[in-house]
Amino acid sequence: MTAAVHLDPYDHQFHWDPYPYYKRLRDHDPVYYNEQLGIWLLTKWEDVNRAFRDFKSFINTGAVSLEPDSGEKLPFPMFIFSDPPDHTRVRNLFAPLMTPESVKRLEDYTRQKAIALIEPHVSSRKFDFVADLGCFLPMDVISSLTSVPAADQDMVRGWADDLIAREDKQHDLSERNVTGYMNMAKYFGEHAEKHAAGPHGDDLIGILMRAEKEGALSRNQVIGTLILLAIAGNETTTKLIGNMAYRLWQHPEQRRMLVENPALIPKAVEEVLRFDGSSQIIVRRVGQDIEMRGKKLRKGDRVGLCIISANRDADKFPDPDRFDVSRGSRDHMAFGFGLHSCLGASLARMEVKVVFEELLRRIPNYQIQEDRLARAHNPNVRGFTNVPATF
Amino acid sequence: MIKLTYLEFDGTPHQVEVEEGMTLMEGATLNMVPGVEGMCGGICSCATCHCYLPGDGKLDIPSASSGEDAMLDGVAERRPTSRLGCQVRVTPEFDGIVIHLPKVQGSGD
Numbered sequence: 309m310t311a312a313v314h315l316d317p318y319d320h321q322f323h324w325d326p327y328p329y330y331k332r333l334r335d336h337d338p339v340y341y342n343e344q345l346g347i348w349l350l351t352k353w354e355d356v357n358r359a360f361r362d363f364k365s366f367i368n369t370g371a372v373s374l375e376p377d378s379g380e381k382l383p384f385p386m387f388i389f390s391d392p393p394d395h396t397r398v399r400n401l402f403a404p405l406m407t408p409e410s411v412k413r414l415e416d417y418t419r420q421k422a423i424a425l426i427e428p429h430v431s432s433r434k435f436d437f438v439a440d441l442g443c444f445l446p447m448d449v450i451s452s453l454t455s456v457p458a459a460d461q462d463m464v465r466g467w468a469d470d471l472i473a474r475e476d477k478q479h480d481l482s483e484r485n486v487t488g489y490m491n492m493a494k495y496f497g498e499h500a501e502k503h504a505a506g507p508h509g510d511d512l513i514g515i516l517m518r519a520e521k522e523g524a525l526s527r528n529q530v531i532g533t534l535i536l537l538a539i540a541g542n543e544t545t546t547k548l549i550g551n552m553a554y555r556l557w558q559h560p561e562q563r564r565m566l567v568e569n570p571a572l573i574p575k576a577v578e579e580v581l582r583f584d585g586s587s588q589i590i591v592r593r594v595g596q597d598i599e600m601r602g603k604k605l606r607k608g609d610r611v612g613l614c615i616i617s618a619n620r621d622a623d624k625f626p627d628p629d630r631f632d633v634s635r636g637s638r639d640h641m642a643f644g645f646g647l648h649s650c651l652g653a654s655l656a657r658m659e660v661k662v663v664f665e666e667l668l669r670r671i672p673n674y675q676i677q678e679d680r681l682a683r684a685h686n687p688n689v690r691g692f693t694n695v696p697a698t699f
Numbered sequence: 700m701i702k703l704t705y706l707e708f709d710g711t712p713h714q715v716e717v718e719e720g721m722t723l724m725e726g727a728t729l730n731m732v733p734g735v736e737g738m739c740g741g742i743c744s745c746a747t748c749h750c751y752l753p754g755d756g757k758l759d760i761p762s763a764s765s766g767e768d769a770m771l772d773g774v775a776e777r778r779p780t781s782r783l784g785c786q787v788r789v790t791p792e793f794d795g796i797v798i799h800l801p802k803v804q805g806s807g808d
Contacts, residue, residue, distance in 0.1 A: 361728075361731075362731075363729075364731075392725075392729050393718055393721070393729065396721060396725055396729070397720070399740075399741070400720070400721070400722070400725075400741070403740075403741045403742055403785075406742045407742050407743040407744065407766055408742075408743065408744050408766055409743065409764060409765065409766030410766075638745070639738070643739070644740070645738055645740075646728060646736075646737055646738065646740055647725070647728055647729070647737065647740055647741075648740065649738065649739050649740030649741075649742075650740070651740065651742065653739060653742065653744065654742055654744050
């Protein structure tokens with residue numbers, strides 16, 4: 309038996325390179341209990357997959373984020389915090405809008421926005437993949453579906469950033485977190501009021517307000533959903549763009565393959581999702597007493613599903629620490645798995661594909677200034693706030 | 700609730716109750732029926748909820764969209780009755796029908 313492994317998902321140092329910590333847990337204590345936080349962490353692909361599939365033993369009500377009291381402090385209902393069949397009914401309102409076929413209609417818009425964000429920097433030979441592009445584009449695209457005007461988008465994004473920011477080893481929600489959330493709630497409350505009378509189009513805001521009118525959603529659920537979209541449609545894709553830029557810089561031979569053959573980019577996106585996805589941990593509660601690898605998990609216990617660890621599990625992916633854009637595995641769980649799987653997965657895939665098609669065409673070679681990389685710190689979402697490069 | 704049966708490839712039947720408006724994928728996964736993965740959660744992007752509808756033409760339901768049709772091109776053993784379960788909403792006329800499941804989900808690679 310080796311020395312006990314300790315993992316604090318709030319430790320800023322851990323965020324820089326969590327993979328060796330996760331490997332130690334997978335090898336020595338794959339169903340790990342962090343006593344200080346009172347949370348189990350599952351790190352093997354098989355265990356995380358089981359937790360995603362078995363929605364009765366691993367429930368979302370009262371879970372998803374790491375802080376146990378987030379439900380009380382952040383009171384607007386989001387369907388991500390609910391379970392079937394209620395969850396399924398709400399989710400089905402939006403699912404038709406999120407298929408690859410529906411998302412394809414946003415591709416031209418996304419491409420024009422991406423080009424407009426890249427072009428001004430080409431002559432200056434300096435570019436920050438997140439601060440100049442990644443932070444703007446996903447918010448712009450999701451806002452095109454929720455009718456948030458361009459003039460308001462930086463403000464909403466600022467509040468979303470406030471909500472997720474965690475100081476080093478900050479285990480509870482801070483005033484900044486709660487204020488960011490409440491600012492979004494106030495804004496989206498007014499936004500819903502503005503759109504309540506219609507006309508209700510076929511976009512997200514139209515679907516939401518029509519559902520409210522028909523009694524399928526309460527106003528607070530509408531507000532909660534709009535907050536959820538502003539976070540989920542924004543933070544994770546932003547960070548995925550930064551992670552992809554960073555990994556392609558670390559692996560220039562792989563980057564060259566994409567420059568020479570852009571048709572490989574969708575596969576490369578899948579490999580970045582597996583190798584360095586931006587959704588690190590998602591939380592469930594135990595719905596009924598269960599046993600995993602000899603450990604007894606009691607009803608009500610909180611369980612962190614360590615997605616980025618599962619995606620580096622050698623029992624699932626051969627040579628898991630090798631970044632290989634031709635691998636193209638789609639059974640990574642970067643978007644979760646099953647009934648709660650990320651509704652915006654196709655949208656995220658499309659956005660990141662389009663961004664790198666346009667980026668690599670204009671900036672095929674670049675040097676990231678590693679000493680100037682900066683991170684957002686959050687136990688659920690993992691990625692950079694700044695990825696500055698010269699070329 | 701609508702009663703329908705999912706029949707695994709090996710002949711194992713699973714009679715379940717499904718709420719009207721849910722999809723065939725949800726009817727299976729909410730009842731933990733083996734043989735339906737539903738990996739992507741119903742956004743028509745993984746083809747792991749492939750199933751065969753009755754071929755007698757009695758079900759009057761919308762045909763597959765071009766996006767579903769393209770995904771079905773990638774599944775192992777596509778037949779004329781193939782559908783992705785996540786794109787088929789359960790209506791009262793599904794009561795009593797049998798949905799056959801394929802030997803493998805996805806491309807079978």
